[in-house]
Amino acid sequence: MKLKDKVFIITGATSGMGKAIAELFSKEGASLIISGRDVERGEALEKELGLAGNSVLFVAGDVAESACNSHLVQAALEKFGKLDGLSINAGMLGLGKITDLDPTIWHQTFKVNVDAAFYLLKAALPELQKSKNASVVVNASIAAFKNFPNHPAYCASKAAVVSLAKQAAVDYAPEVRINCICPGPVDTPFIYDSAIAFPDPAKAVENAGKNTLIQRLGTPEDISKLALFLASEDASWITGTAYTIDGGIMAKS
Numbered sequence: 124m125k126l127k128d129k130v131f132i133i134t135g136a137t138s139g140m141g142k143a144i145a146e147l148f149s150k151e152g153a154s155l156i157i158s159g160r161d162v163e164r165g166e167a168l169e170k171e172l173g174l175a176g177n178s179v180l181f182v183a184g185d186v187a188e189s190a191c192n193s194h195l196v197q198a199a200l201e202k203f204g205k206l207d208g209l210s211i212n213a214g215m216l217g218l219g220k221i222t223d224l225d226p227t228i229w230h231q232t233f234k235v236n237v238d239a240a241f242y243l244l245k246a247a248l249p250e251l252q253k254s255k256n257a258s259v260v261v262n263a264s265i266a267a268f269k270n271f272p273n274h275p276a277y278c279a280s281k282a283a284v285v286s287l288a289k290q291a292a293v294d295y296a297p298e299v300r301i302n303c304i305c306p307g308p309v310d311t312p313f314i315y316d317s318a319i320a321f322p323d324p325a326k327a328v329e330n331a332g333k334n335t336l337i338q339r340l341g342t343p344e345d346i347s348k349l350a351l352f353l354a355s356e357d358a359s360w361i362t363g364t365a366y367t368i369d370g371g372i373m374a375k376s
């Protein structure tokens with residue numbers, strides 16, 4: 124029970140890695156505010172985790188809106204009386220080359236991938252500073268360090284959120300530890316959406332897995348285990364880092 128008596132907020136919790144993080148964190152004893160836009164999936168996850176005996180509240184909302192993020196912090200305080208950590212996980216792709224990209228999509232990608240992290244950190248940090256061993260885990264991407272065809276908004280926004288997380292680690296140490304996870308290709312709906320940017324999307328997903336040193340796509344559970352490590356006191360000397368978790372793809376030329 125590595126997160127016993129801890130209270131976490133998880134964004135984008137109704138699908139993929141966010142869902143796996145919610146399942147593992149609650150198994151490890153955390154009480155959770157889980158957030159997402161899909162009410163049906165959110166309520167189903169709340170029920171699933173609740174039936175397993177965990178304290179979970181689903182709060183629907185769009186993290187691109189500042190108010191949604193402060194509402195998540197309020198919900199944690201009202202339901203559980205405190206806040207110990209965040210998994211800032213919701214993300215969007217905003218595909219298209221610079222010359223084709225509608226500026227609205229560019230701005231929306233930054234709103235979801237960067238502004239939302241700023242809003243949630245801004246609302247949560249005063250509460251996290253009161254917690255013992257508070258931890259924030261931001262789901263960035265190897266796209267923060269490596270570029271992919273037709274992904275300018277995504278890559279630039281993920282690089283920005285890594286910098287934001289490191290800045291927050293500098294400014295809020297030692298009370299709050301803040302780290303990024305930078306996944307390579309992981310088998311969630313997201314990677315199939317990302318593959319649309321390639322000439323043969325099905326082949327692109329297949330190759331993405333094969334091209335890693337481990338020769339497979341990551342699973343949401345591979346990622347949730349790293350999130351748990353960073354969230355827990357096992358990582359009490361780790362802050363301001365960005366961990367690649369990518370089957371070794373960044374080690375390849």
Ligand SMILES: NC(=O)c1ccc[n+]([C@@H]2O[C@H](COP(=O)([O-])OP(=O)(O)OC[C@H]3O[C@@H](n4cnc5c(N)ncnc54)[C@H](O)[C@@H]3O)[C@@H](O)[C@H]2O)c1
Nearest residue numbers: 135138139140185186212213214264306308309311313314
């Ligand atoms: N799958 C991959 O290969 C991969 C690789 C690296 C990083 N990532 C990152 O991992 C994170 C999780 O993605 P995933 O792969 O689990 O995909 P996913 O599509 O399963 O989950 C993404 C979640 O974010 C939510 N979301 C998107 N915009 C939102 C908004 N405005 N408000 C609230 N929620 C919103 C979606 O509804 C969904 O629940 C994302 O930040 C993504 O950029 C994914």
